[in-house]
Amino acid sequence: MTEQLQHIKLPEGSIEKQTTTLNLGPTHPATHGVFQNILELDGERIVDAESTVGYIHRAFEKIAERRPYYQVTPLTDRLNYCSAPINNMGWHMTCEKLMGVKTPKRVDYLRVIIMELARITDHLICNSIVGVDSGAYTGFLYVMQYRELVYEIYEEVCGSRLTTNIGRIGGFERDFTNTAFEKLEKFLKEYPGVLKEFENLFTRNRIFVERTKGTGTITAERALNYGFTGPNLRATGVDYDVRAHAPYSSYEDFNFNIHVGSTGDNYDKFLVRNAEMWESLNIIEQAYKKVQEFKGAEAEVYHADVPEYYLPEKQDVYTKMEALIWHFKIVMGETEIPAGEVYHSVEGANGELGFYLISDGGRAPYRLHFRRPCFIYYQAYAEIVKGSMLSDAIITMSSLNLIAGEMDA
Amino acid sequence: MGLTNEIIKNRLSEKFGGVLTEWGEPYGLLTLTAPKEMNLKVMNFLYDEPDLKFRFLTDLTAVHYPDRKGEELCVVYHLHNMVDNIRIRLKVYAPVDQPDVYTATGLFSSANWMERETYDFFGVNFVGHPNLKRILNVDEMDYFPMRKEFPLEDQSRIDKDDEMFGR
Amino acid sequence: MARPVRFNIKSKDTKDWGINMASAPDGMTGEGFFAAKLSDVVGLARKNSIWPLPFATSCCGIEFMATMGSHYDLSRFGSERVGFSPRQCDLLMVMGTIAKKMGPVVKQVYLQMAEPRWVIAVGACASSGGIFDTYSVLQGIDQVVPVDVYVPGCPPRPEAILDGFMKIQELVGNESIRRRNTDKYKLLLESYGIQ
Numbered sequence: 014m015t016e017q018l019q020h021i022k023l024p025e026g027s028i029e030k031q032t033t034t035l036n037l038g039p040t041h042p043a044t045h046g047v048f049q050n051i052l053e054l055d056g057e058r059i060v061d062a063e064s065t066v067g068y069i070h071r072a073f074e075k076i077a078e079r080r081p082y083y084q085v086t087p088l089t090d091r092l093n094y095c096s097a098p099i100n101n102m103g104w105h106m107t108c109e110k111l112m113g114v115k116t117p118k119r120v121d122y123l124r125v126i127i128m129e130l131a132r133i134t135d136h137l138i139c140n141s142i143v144g145v146d147s148g149a150y151t152g153f154l155y156v157m158q159y160r161e162l163v164y165e166i167y168e169e170v171c172g173s174r175l176t177t178n179i180g181r182i183g184g185f186e187r188d189f190t191n192t193a194f195e196k197l198e199k200f201l202k203e204y205p206g207v208l209k210e211f212e213n214l215f216t217r218n219r220i221f222v223e224r225t226k227g228t229g230t231i232t233a234e235r236a237l238n239y240g241f242t243g244p245n246l247r248a249t250g251v252d253y254d255v256r257a258h259a260p261y262s263s264y265e266d267f268n269f270n271i272h273v274g275s276t277g278d279n280y281d282k283f284l285v286r287n288a289e290m291w292e293s294l295n296i297i298e299q300a301y302k303k304v305q306e307f308k309g310a311e312a313e314v315y316h317a318d319v320p321e322y323y324l325p326e327k328q329d330v331y332t333k334m335e336a337l338i339w340h341f342k343i344v345m346g347e348t349e350i351p352a353g354e355v356y357h358s359v360e361g362a363n364g365e366l367g368f369y370l371i372s373d374g375g376r377a378p379y380r381l382h383f384r385r386p387c388f389i390y391y392q393a394y395a396e397i398v399k400g401s402m403l404s405d406a407i408i409t410m411s412s413l414n415l416i417a418g419e420m421d422a
Numbered sequence: 423m424g425l426t427n428e429i430i431k432n433r434l435s436e437k438f439g440g441v442l443t444e445w446g447e448p449y450g451l452l453t454l455t456a457p458k459e460m461n462l463k464v465m466n467f468l469y470d471e472p473d474l475k476f477r478f479l480t481d482l483t484a485v486h487y488p489d490r491k492g493e494e495l496c497v498v499y500h501l502h503n504m505v506d507n508i509r510i511r512l513k514v515y516a517p518v519d520q521p522d523v524y525t526a527t528g529l530f531s532s533a534n535w536m537e538r539e540t541y542d543f544f545g546v547n548f549v550g551h552p553n554l555k556r557i558l559n560v561d562e563m564d565y566f567p568m569r570k571e572f573p574l575e576d577q578s579r580i581d582k583d584d585e586m587f588g589r
Numbered sequence: 590m591a592r593p594v595r596f597n598i599k600s601k602d603t604k605d606w607g608i609n610m611a612s613a614p615d616g617m618t619g620e621g622f623f624a625a626k627l628s629d630v631v632g633l634a635r636k637n638s639i640w641p642l643p644f645a646t647s648c649c650g651i652e653f654m655a656t657m658g659s660h661y662d663l664s665r666f667g668s669e670r671v672g673f674s675p676r677q678c679d680l681l682m683v684m685g686t687i688a689k690k691m692g693p694v695v696k697q698v699y700l701q702m703a704e705p706r707w708v709i710a711v712g713a714c715a716s717s718g719g720i721f722d723t724y725s726v727l728q729g730i731d732q733v734v735p736v737d738v739y740v741p742g743c744p745p746r747p748e749a750i751l752d753g754f755m756k757i758q759e760l761v762g763n764e765s766i767r768r769r770n771t772d773k774y775k776l777l778l779e780s781y782g783i784q
Contacts, residue, residue: 067556067690069685091648160655235531237478355448356481379485384480384481392531418648421688559725560725
């Protein structure tokens with residue numbers, strides 16, 4: 014037998030090489046996004062990993078240097094597209110910080126409702142995709158139905174489902190209609206039952222627990238050194254949440270808990286995200302109650318009174334002179350934007366989403382940098398996954414909630 | 423009493439003296455500039471001191487100021503003290519023809535990819551970085567796109583008419 | 590005294606019920622046989638059982654996930670099984686922005702697909718670069734692969750994606766059997782550098 018095989022020429026060094034190179038390439042068998050991992054495998058164990066990103070680099074930061082402040086909002090939508098309203102609100106709050114605009118309480122509470130709804134949709138996708146990757150497709154399909162409900166709420170407020178471009182600097186473009194509030198009530202009534210069923214499918218499920226417990230662990234010190242924020246950091250035990258540490262949009266008026274895990278493994282991340290969904294429901298109910306308490310003229314307020322930055326009503330533009338002038342100035346980019354540099358961060362669904370904006374007084378930012386949590390914590394993937402099996406690597410990747418749009422910007 | 427911007431400023435001034443310049447507090451965030459050789463020394467001091475404890479690197483990026491001759495590229499570090507909830511911004515300037523800055527990867531592992539991104543966009547050469555190559559753009563690209571002199575659009579495309587789009 | 594008619598009063602014409610009955614292809618029928626054009630029958634079979642390859646890169650991918658969900662079901666058009674191996678799939682659905690770094694990957698996946706294959710470009714970014722007219726984004730995937738149907742939108746609503754899918758079904762159903770061997774098709778592939 015060996016004589017017959019003598020003539021086969023093997024590549025250089027292939028006998029000595031003990032490991033296999035596997036390309037977990039940019040085309041993924043699950044709609045995660047495009048990033049690549051080149052893994053060195055010794056049988057089933059991962060010896061080394063190298064990550065490549067940039068397959069969807071769209072040069073947001075360079076585009077933002079060209080566009081006036083309002084036209085940057087659609088770009089922020091496409092960062093973490095599963096929870097686009099949070100990015101929009103974060104950007105508007107950064108601009109408000111730069112321009113010195115203070116939003117009224119009702120606007121803040123409505124913003125909180127929208128942001129927490131977005132957080133629920135993002136955690137839903139992440140948790141159900143962890144289920145899909147471990148083989149349980151049903152949870153994903155069951156729960157997608159309730160994302161449609163949230164999309165309907167967004168459609169009532171801003172007209173669009175996914176890339177919402179919601180709100181303006183200083184508030185919202187239109188008040189929430191009664192239909193929007195009815196849909197919100199329907200969501201608040203139906204969703205808790207669904208979330209309970211989804212939890213029951215996974216949290217005590219023997220197969221799921223065996224697959225996720227103990228895999229993808231990272232210690233709190235390494236996580237902090239790698240710049241982790243958000244649910245991935247909270248799963249390791251550090252209770253850092255931008256909503257509590259640097260409250261924005263009147264988050265200090267709400268009562269909510271910050272949930273932490275202990276080991277930082279995939280099971281803890283699942284549980285932390287699940288618990289955060291319950292907290293978000295709690296916050297939405299509190300905010301909704303607070304919104305309903307406004308009476309009279311206060312109940313009609315949906316934007317701050319800043320004619321320099323907020324487009325006036327269309328009827329006023331056609332009838333009143335000063336509204337026409339403000340409209341012209343804002344659209345042409347001739348309003349006075351203060352020069353300066355500001356850094357503002359919000360608690361995105363993946364962690365601390367920061368906006369570093371340098372303005373030189375012109376109509377477009379001089380420099381805008383997005384501090385993107387996914388990009389920063391994906392570096393740790395190689396370290397987390399070394400020594401574990403290939404199937405654990407897949408689950409780790411999906412439980413880290415990597416959104417390619419946010420990674421590459 | 424707690425840690426305030428005043429206390430941090432005093433501690434830094436007494437340790438480093440007049441080397442640190444351009445102090446400011448835009449929107450409440452203490453900002454300072456250090457010479458580019460001292461960036462690691464300042465960050466190490468902020469990390470190690472038991473009452474300063476800036477142990478989290480929030481962000482690392484660069485800005486291109488073509489008008490500041492001799493120091494066109496500015497590398498900006500945002501550090502965060504999570505325990506006392508204070509942030510600080512450190513800026514380091516480097517000339518565009520020799521933009522060498524010491525790497526922070528020894529101190530913060532999160533600086534690894536952030537420095538690669540800064541190199542990819544601006545060309546800042548981080549001395550001592552384990553793997554300084556392009557991360558977001560294609561590897562064959564030979565210019566640094568975020569510098570102000572380069573245009574946004576790909577000049578070789580034929581299906582979009584620049585005159586109609588006002589470019 | 591005549592009683593009012595109570596039964597057999599509903600029209601049996603299916604047009605009044607609001608139901609569309611699918612019609613068989615044109616052919617000659619007789620006792621125990623049905624003769625039709627081969628391309629019609631093959632087209633009918635192919636168009637109702639397309640196996641798509643979802644090449645989802647960004648936001649349009651999330652709208653595709655919503656299309657696959659139970660609200661706007663894609664599987665009622667025959668695509669219950671989405672495959673991720675190019676060898677087994679008929680339709681390459683490119684959803685999302687394709688950057689220049691990703692262009693060769695799209696081409697590679699297209700080359701690995703077996704004939705007959707169709708490509709649908711979902712979203713503005715895949716059709717023409719979308720809102721990203723930058724140095725790093727490919728201005729439409731028709732720079733690298735031949736495209737059959739373009740679905741505009743940013744992101745297109747699931748109904749729009751389904752509409753594009755139905756247009757693909759029309760194309761598949763009406764395609765001549767010899768199309769893939771014609772000179773015109775060969776010229777098209779050569780213009781993309783594909784042999």
